[in-house]
Amino acid sequence: MAYLMGLDIGTSGIKALLIKEDGQIVSSQTEKYPLHTPQAGWAEQNPADWWEATLKVISSVVKDSGVEPAGIKGISLSGQMHSSVFLNKDMKVVRPAILWSDTRTSRQCQQIYDRAGGLENLINYVSNPALEGFTAPKILWLKDNEPANYQQVSLVLLPKDYIRYHLTGEIFTEVSDAAGTLLLNVKEKKWSAELLKKLDISPEILPPVIDSIDIAGRISKNIADKTGLKQGTPVIAGGADNACGAVGSGIIQEGRVMVSIGTSGVVMAQANKPTADKQGRMHLFNHAVPDNWYMMGVMLSAGMSFNWVKEKLFDDTIDYDRLNQLAAAVEPGSDGLVFLPYLYGERTPHADANARGVYFGISGKHEQGHFIRSVMEGVTFGLRDSLELIKAQGIKTEEIRAIGGGAKSQLWQQIMADIFGQEICLLNIEEGPAFGAALIAGVGAGVYDNFATAESRIIKISKRISPVEENVAHYNKLYNIYQNLYPAVKDNYRELSKLN
Incomplete structure (x- = not known):
């Protein structure tokens, strides 16, 4: 029997879910962390809180389940979309992460429309309008309002990608989360060189983009020692919380x-x-x-x-x-x-x-x-x-x-x-994004041939309501x-x- 782990880095806390390959839930653990609002309309978190909570929930699930670590065939992650983690050349956090619910960037959204040449052009570049919650206006806000911090930025990661980096030492994002940055050419699955140039954002600060089911690294010895996981366990790229919720449904x-x-x-x-x-x-x-x-x-x-x-x-x-x-x-x-x-x-x-x-x-x-x-x-x-x-x-x-x-x-x-x-x-x-992340882990690790196989075995309609x-x-x-x-x-x- 294979086991799969899903992690969901949410706004209020992180959830770790361990399932059997037939979908049965073996263990579920949640660890909360604080949300900071230093000014009206601002929403920030300390990425170190995410990481500390991650270590706790993984360790708790492994211990609570009693499953042999070698039986866990894959781990994957879901995470809050759009939220921005700014890192320097030493991979240290430059400032608190600015979250999806933060609304400080209205002026930067207008800048994006102006520089892109209007809504129609922006849709052509990235298929979405400019909204305060997205990642691109957060980068511009940092550049406009905290230039000293902006000068330090060597890499911008999304929450789940930051956690996956700590688990594996590898730097990636994947298409479903990258799509929510307002910087990805959604149709072609690559960063929009045209929009990046117009916004004067260097493509060098953005991570490589892979598919959600790709292996994005493996559990390092250090993390194995801290969590009880087996060294070398594959970590699958995962998805944005909405994409993982869709898979889980x-x-x-x-x-x-x-x-x-x-x-x-x-x-x-x-x-x-x-x-x-x-x-x-x-x-x-x-x-x-x-x-x-x-x-x-x-x-x-x-x-x-x-x-x-x-x-x-x-x-x-x-x-x-x-x-x-x-x-x-x-x-x-x-x-x-x-x-x-x-x-x-x-x-x-x-x-x-x-x-x-x-x-x-x-x-x-x-x-x-x-x-x-x-x-x-x-x-x-x-x-x-x-x-x-x-x-x-x-x-x-x-x-x-x-x-x-x-x-x-x-x-x-x-x-x-x-x-x-x-x-x-x-x-x-109905277990939410963490369950979808576990299914993504199963597909990426080869436990399931594809999503259709996983869905047919696990997800059933229990009730129908007619109009x-x-x-x-x-x-x-x-x-x-x-x-x-x-x-x-x-x-x-x-x-x-x-x-x-």
């Missing part, structure tokens, strides 16, 4: 769509061809599956909106089960109450940091259950925005797989089926109203932000 062929309702919301579909959205409303990234891509829309406040209702509009005695009961007692459509889920701005399809939440259509008949259900419906309408954009690109959406905390609610499952007008599928396994035809018709009419609301208040959002 079986999104490995066109026609399958993943809808995730966590704190944020994600709609992702595999694409056989790299066709970017010319208006930059959707992301196009390289998949962990070789020579494949995925199109993705991101909603900033999905489960966060539901949590906001609980925390801000109710007292501490109410739980999520009771919220679901109150919402379920309300008819589909919430008696005309519509919610815009833009509590902290939005990314897809409206890249608008000024956007804010709206309850539209409030009347005297609306009660607590209406306000809860309309949040669930509004979030799902927002996810449908991304789904419709994916369809408009000609990508098939034959099967929708729902994951995340929101997908555990039976009511929300039905709301998704009715608003999307399609069957919703739930899976037998109710009457509800679909009603929600289609309500969705038209929902779509008209943002354009109607867009200018007012901008004016409101000035007042605040």
Whole structure:
């Protein structure tokens, strides 16, 4: 029996997962680390905290599992996208890592558009718009604001690539994470020489790019001594957290769509061809599956909106089960109450940091259950925005797989089926990016012939929720109203932000 390890370097902590080759979880360990916000809108972490936590979780998993180290045939990594680790010529960290959620780089995003010659040219270069979270504007911010630190920079790595370097001593990135830097030619899987030249960023500070399933090094003797792993264990390149989440959900062929309702919301579909959205409303990234891509829309406040209702509009005695009961007692459509889920701005399809939440259509008949259900419906309408954009690109959406905390609610499952007008599928396994990383390790180490083999053995549909035809018709009419609301208040959002 072969064993595989997946590591996920997240924002709140690192998770290590050890599975058998049949997908059975043997051990799972998590170690948290701090997030620093030295100024409003900033988000930073100390890469040394990631590394210390990595050593702890690997050691804990090896010890807890009781598995012989030689039985672990491969290790792979998932990591938070976009976050930047700046290293000097001695491979020492120059300053704290600037994370994906950091929003200090608005001016640098505009610089990128200006130097690239506009959105259309930027899409041609790297298939994505310039957003504050991406890596490229962080590099420009460092150059503009901390020139002494910038002069020291010899290499820029993403979080999982930094950890993999410490495990193996080898320097690489891979296509799915590199795609999120805004510096990769996504279609050709190589750094965009044209954009790097226009941004005056040296290609020498960027690591070599390999495929997600390539061997990117092996566990060194020093690390073997510290963790209990076997020296020489292959470390597979891995993937960005969203790509690994897709692998772990079986999104490995066109026609399958993943809808995730966590704190944020994600709609992702595999694409056989790299066709970017010319208006930059959707992301196009390289998949962990070789020579494949995925199109993705991101909603900033999905489960966060539901949590906001609980925390801000109710007292501490109410739980999520009771919220679901109150919402379920309300008819589909919430008696005309519509919610815009833009509590902290939005990314897809409206890249608008000024956007804010709206309850539209409030009347005297609306009660607590209406306000809860309309949040669930509004979030799902927002996810449908991304789904419709994916369809408009000609990508098939034959099967929708729902994951995340929101997908555990039976009511929300039905709301998704009715608003999307399609069957919703739930899976037998939902372990997130660390599980996908373990499957990538299996493919890269030769335990599985390919992703299709792994998926057919491990990932199964456990439940199907069909749409109710009457509800679909009603929600289609309500969705038209929902779509008209943002354009109607867009200018007012901008004016409101000035007042605040």
